[in-house]
Amino acid sequence: MTVHEADICIIGGGITSAMLAERLSELRPGLHIAVVEAGKSIFDAQNRGRYRQRAMEYGEHPWPGDYIEDQQASGIISMTMAVGGLALHWGGACNRFSEEDLRLKSMYGLATDWPIAWDDLEKHYCEAERRLNVSGEPSPHLEDKRSAPYPQGPIPLSYNLQTLKTWAEQSGLKFSPLPMARNLTPFGGRGGCCVYDTCGEVCPSGARYSPDFTFKQLIAPKKIVLHDQTLVRRLIVDDKQSRIVAAQALHQDRPGDPIEFRAKTFVVASGYCWSSHLLLLSSSTRYPNGLANSSGLVGRYMNGHKFIQATANIDDQTFPGQNMTHSLISRQYFRCAADKPFVRHDTRVWESSAGRDPRLRSADGKLLLGDELMADWRSRTKGSSVRLRAYVDVHPSADSRLTLDASKKNRYGDPMPKIEHRFDEATLAREAATKAHVLGVFGTLAKASNGRIVNTNEGDYLDHPGGGCRMGTDPGTSVCDSYGRTHDHENLFVVGAPTTPTGGCTNGTLTFVALTLRSAAEIAKS
Amino acid sequence: MQRRTLLQWLAALPALVSFDSIRLLAQPRELTPAAIAELRAIAPTVLPSNLGAARAAAIADNFVAWTRGYREGVALAHGYGHPRLQKSGPSPVPGYISQLSALADEARARGSNWSALDRETQRTLLDAAFTKAGVRGLPARPSGQHVIVDLMAFYFRSSEANDECYNALINREVCRPIAITTRKPEALRR
Numbered sequence: 001m002t003v004h005e006a007d008i009c010i011i012g013g014g015i016t017s018a019m020l021a022e023r024l025s026e027l028r029p030g031l032h033i034a035v036v037e038a039g040k041s042i043f044d045a046q047n048r049g050r051y052r053q054r055a056m057e058y059g060e061h062p063w064p065g066d067y068i069e070d071q072q073a074s075g076i077i078s079m080t081m082a083v084g085g086l087a088l089h090w091g092g093a094c095n096r097f098s099e100e101d102l103r104l105k106s107m108y109g110l111a112t113d114w115p116i117a118w119d120d121l122e123k124h125y126c127e128a129e130r131r132l133n134v135s136g137e138p139s140p141h142l143e144d145k146r147s148a149p150y151p152q153g154p155i156p157l158s159y160n161l162q163t164l165k166t167w168a169e170q171s172g173l174k175f176s177p178l179p180m181a182r183n184l185t186p187f188g189g190r191g192g193c194c195v196y197d198t199c200g201e202v203c204p205s206g207a208r209y210s211p212d213f214t215f216k217q218l219i220a221p222k223k224i225v226l227h228d229q230t231l232v233r234r235l236i237v238d239d240k241q242s243r244i245v246a247a248q249a250l251h252q253d254r255p256g257d258p259i260e261f262r263a264k265t266f267v268v269a270s271g272y273c274w275s276s277h278l279l280l281l282s283s284s285t286r287y288p289n290g291l292a293n294s295s296g297l298v299g300r301y302m303n304g305h306k307f308i309q310a311t312a313n314i315d316d317q318t319f320p321g322q323n324m325t326h327s328l329i330s331r332q333y334f335r336c337a338a339d340k341p342f343v344r345h346d347t348r349v350w351e352s353s354a355g356r357d358p359r360l361r362s363a364d365g366k367l368l369l370g371d372e373l374m375a376d377w378r379s380r381t382k383g384s385s386v387r388l389r390a391y392v393d394v395h396p397s398a399d400s401r402l403t404l405d406a407s408k409k410n411r412y413g414d415p416m417p418k419i420e421h422r423f424d425e426a427t428l429a430r431e432a433a434t435k436a437h438v439l440g441v442f443g444t445l446a447k448a449s450n451g452r453i454v455n456t457n458e459g460d461y462l463d464h465p466g467g468g469c470r471m472g473t474d475p476g477t478s479v480c481d482s483y484g485r486t487h488d489h490e491n492l493f494v495v496g497a498p499t500t501p502t503g504g505c506t507n508g509t510l511t512f513v514a515l516t517l518r519s520a521a522e523i524a525k526s
Numbered sequence: 527m528q529r530r531t532l533l534q535w536l537a538a539l540p541a542l543v544s545f546d547s548i549r550l551l552a553q554p555r556e557l558t559p560a561a562i563a564e565l566r567a568i569a570p571t572v573l574p575s576n577l578g579a580a581r582a583a584a585i586a587d588n589f590v591a592w593t594r595g596y597r598e599g600v601a602l603a604h605g606y607g608h609p610r611l612q613k614s615g616p617s618p619v620p621g622y623i624s625q626l627s628a629l630a631d632e633a634r635a636r637g638s639n640w641s642a643l644d645r646e647t648q649r650t651l652l653d654a655a656f657t658k659a660g661v662r663g664l665p666a667r668p669s670g671q672h673v674i675v676d677l678m679a680f681y682f683r684s685s686e687a688n689d690e691c692y693n694a695l696i697n698r699e700v701c702r703p704i705a706i707t708t709r710k711p712e713a714l715r716r
Contacts, residue, residue, distance in 0.1 A: 055603060056667075056699065057592060057595070057667065058595070058596065058597070058600075058614065058667070059602050059603055059614070059667060060597070060600050060601065060602060060603070060614065061600075061601045061602055061603045061604060062603070064601070065601075067601075067604065067611065069611065076609065077606060077607050077608075077609065078604065078606055078609055079604040079609040079610075079611065080604070155704070156704055156705065156707070156708045157708065158707040158708060159707065159708060159709055159710045159711070162708070184704065193704050194701040194702060194703065194704065195701065195702055195703075195704050195707055196699065196701055197698070197699045198699065200606075201603070204701075205701075319692050319694050319696050319710070319711050320688070320692075320696075320698070321685065321688050321696040321697075321698025321699070322696060322698075322707045322711070323704070323707045324698075357664075358664055358682040358683070358687070358691070359663060359664055360656075360661070360663050360664040360675065360678070361663070367649055367652060367653045367656070369571055369572050369645075369648070369649060369652070370570070370571060370572055370573055370574050370575060371574050371575050371576075373572075373574075373678070373682060374574045374682075374687075374690065374691060377682070377691050378691050378692075381691060381692060459607070460607075460608075461607050461608065463607075
């Protein structure tokens with residue numbers, strides 16, 4: 001057996017792990033930090049242009065080998081398992097939640113409150129934005145006040161988005177450029193944006209933040225030791241105390257040689273799925289329900305947000321393809337008056353070519369060739385399509401669960417996770433009214449410029465999922481405290497998405513990072 | 527290796543190498559000169575005329591280069607939301623050769639070559655070929671269903687065609703300074 005010793009062992013290699021490792025190395029220089037990630041390191045930024053080209057021309061995946069074929073979950077939203085995690089190919093959206101997200105119980109009598117004061121979290125939002133070099137514009141809503149400016153000004157609005165902003169604001173809603181972790185000029189060893197416009201797949205210049213850059217910068221000066229392709233299968237508790245003493249792992253290429261990580265502190269930074277999974281897998285005679293699970297809530301209250309989308313057709317002319325990954329956001333409905341029916345959502349607007357793409361046959365079925373096809377296409381490009389989407393605040397029930405699925409096992413015989421989202425009764429009761437409200441907002445937006453909604457649909461999964469190890473002050477109703485320290489094991493922390501009690505109504509990554517940075521000081525103290 | 531071991535290994539070879547893999551190894555990986563000539567002949571029919579003969583031929587040649595760059599068994603984008611592992615299928619080249627040969631045969635059966643056929647006959651032949659191949663629309667990128675619809679997708683889904691359609695220098699997905707995107711795209715210079 002190979003043994004590695006460290007002061008802190010971070011399990012997982014995604015964005016929260018990168019931010020935590022970086023912050024810990026600053027707070028406690030010289031600390032021995034081990035980062036253990038099941039997937040590979042794909043540290044070949046120089047090849048990203050070629051990967052992007054292959055993805056565009058052949059549909060190939062632009063992150064070769066970023067998955068483990070037999071380490072997959074039911075109900076997961078991405079197969080990626082690599083150093084950098086899902087943030088290898090995120091869009092870079094860096095929206096903040098709002099105070100309402102943290103006070104759902106006290107303001108609306110819904111779900112639960114987070115055990116954090118807004119002003120406390122807000123400081124860490126600023127810190128997260130600084131590290132990710134977020135480009136943004138202050139919100140027009142006073143409630144969204146900031147204690148520090150964005151590190152960069154907003155990503156300039158394309159001509160298309162300027163046109164759509166003028167159109168959308170005729171509804172009375174105020175829109176801002178979406179805050180994004182995208183360099184306008186080189187920063188942090190990454191290039192500036194040159195509108196490759198494939199942020200959500202791969203960014204050849206590195207302008208859109210991805211954690212592989214942070215890891216490389218931590219590895220070179222030996223601030224951390226990264227163990228990639230190493231799957232942690234269980235955590236081991238001291239025989240007499242409740243402290244974690246080891247993480248048992250296997251290197252994917254050397255399964256015959258078990259590895260043990262011994263550390264003073266263990267941090268599970270494995271995202272919304274694999275964090276709960278590891279705690280449940282680590283069951284023993286002494287802990288038959290897994291670790292940190294005296295409340296029975298590990299793997300419960302799995303959350304995220306629903307989404308409703310629409311396409312509008314308007315008369316104003318745009319030119320699809322200018323900057324398709326940039327968008328507008330309105331935070332108008334982040335707030336809900338306490339005496340009104342509860343509904344919270346963000347509102348996003350993108351340029352679109354939906355319904356205006358080239359087609360092979362005319363409306364009457366005639367095969368179109370050459371000039372005919374171009375003429376048909378051109379005839380359908382007058383005016384614009386607009387993509388609209390709202391992330392809707394929905395709240396999980398305790399039965400919104402991650403469980404171990406004995407029918408699906410990896411090569412080592414470990415049962416794989418199965419995630420099934422469920423809403424609480426209040427969410428279900430207001431579902432129809434929420435949908436009607438959102439469609440009403442879309443309809444109001446569409447009125448200007450002779451617009452009309454041409455289609456709508458609802459997502460069939462929850463985006464930006466979290467939960468499974470929710471934080472709270474009461475060990476009977478939560479898994480960890482506000483810093484992610486588990487109630488049952490003083491040297492075991494969980495950070496990021498799994499600790500969120502509810503999923504908010506806008507992209508979650510910045511919140512996961514802010515929470516993690518807040519945890520860092522507490523972990524460093526330990 | 528001892529002689530007996532070598533003989534045992536050779537004897538076992540047919541069992542180790544399946545008929546399918548031998549068949550696949552025997553498949554052409556490159557379009558034949560005749561297929562390329564036919565593709566170039568058909569290109570002006572399915573591409574916009576204002577491209578001109580030379581540009582249409584160049585697009586056909588770029589498409590041929592695309593076929594050479596195709597890789598089998600490579601992981602495709604997993605997707606997001608409901609991800610799944612998919613790998614690229616066998617090279618489309620053998621199918622393309624058959625399809626181009628069939629179109630050439632159809633033209634010959636009408637006592638002609640492709641370029642000499644009238645527009646409606648060309649349309650009828652392509653319509654029948656697409657229907658036989660199960661083509662339902664213009665794919666987002668060449669998909670291997672039919673060589674000609676893939677050539678059309680190769681061009682009409684490109685940034686160049688998008689600019690042509692809008693008569694504007696949009697340069698979709700082409701690396702460029704972000705400031706350029708803040709202005710209304712300039713009209714194409716003719």
